[in-house]
Amino acid sequence: MMFKAALALASATLIPSVFGAAVMGRDQIDPQTCVGAEKYIGMSDNFYYSQACGNLELNCLSTLNTTASTDLWSVASCVASDLLTLAQCQNPAVSKANAPHLNYNIYASIVGDCAWQEGGSIGSTAWPSSAEDVITQYWNPINEWTNTGATIPYTNFDDWLHYAP
Numbered sequence: 001m002m003f004k005a006a007l008a009l010a011s012a013t014l015i016p017s018v019f020g021a022a023v024m025g026r027d028q029i030d031p032q033t034c035v036g037a038e039k040y041i042g043m044s045d046n047f048y049y050s051q052a053c054g055n056l057e058l059n060c061l062s063t064l065n066t067t068a069s070t071d072l073w074s075v076a077s078c079v080a081s082d083l084l085t086l087a088q089c090q091n092p093a094v095s096k097a098n099a100p101h102l103n104y105n106i107y108a109s110i111v112g113d114c115a116w117q118e119g120g121s122i123g124s125t126a127w128p129s130s131a132e133d134v135i136t137q138y139w140n141p142i143n144e145w146t147n148t149g150a151t152i153p154y155t156n157f158d159d160w161l162h163y164a165p
Contacts, residue, residue, distance in 0.1 A: 034089035041086070044137045051126040053138075056081040059124075061090060070094045073102040073161060076109060084161075102158040 029037075040047075042054025060078035063069070070093045072078045078087070079102060087094045128134045145164050146156040 029085055029088050033085065037083070037086040037089055041083075045141065048133070048137045050128055050133070050137070052124060052128050053081060055124040055126050057083050057086070061086065064094070065090065071100055073100060073158075074106065076106045079103075079106050079161065096162065099162060102154070102161055104154065107154050107157065 041057050042051060043049050044053070056077045060072075060075055060081050060083060063075045063077065064072070064087055069075070070091060072084060072087055072094060084094070084096055084099075088096070142157070142160055142164075143150075143152060145160055146152050148156050152160075
């Protein structure tokens with residue numbers, strides 16, 4: 001019995017290191033994924049680059065790092081940029097599974113007057129090239145995932161933040 005326990009322990013610790021496999025925890029991200037996430041700041045899943053989105057992502061990361069926060073969905077620029085993977089790369093304590101729900105005040109500011117203020121919520125001077133790009137590259141994929149029709153209710157948007165790939 002003691003031999004089986006020792007063999008199981010040796011297998012769990014030695015075999016991954018012998019074959020070069022990383023032993024990762026639940027929220028740890030593969031280092032190559034992190035390199036890609038950093039390389040493609042400002043890119044949509046369809047490889048569409050937007051300086052405006054890049055600025056949101058950089059503002060999000062800066063805010064999280066400056067405040068040492070793991071509450072991604074309480075920072076407006078993080079909600080707008082949805083860069084959970086990159087945030088987890090920089091801080092493994094950021095957890096998709098344990099992330100708080102979207103701050104409703106942030107949701108209200110995104111769908112309300114915030115979008116029309118000079119410089120938006122982060123003071124950026126970069127804007128998407130057209131409304132059509134925003135609809136095609138960002139709104140449509142969220143809308144397709146939530147499958148709620150022409151509008152996306154708060155709870156479905158919050159679900160998308162937590163569960164979409």
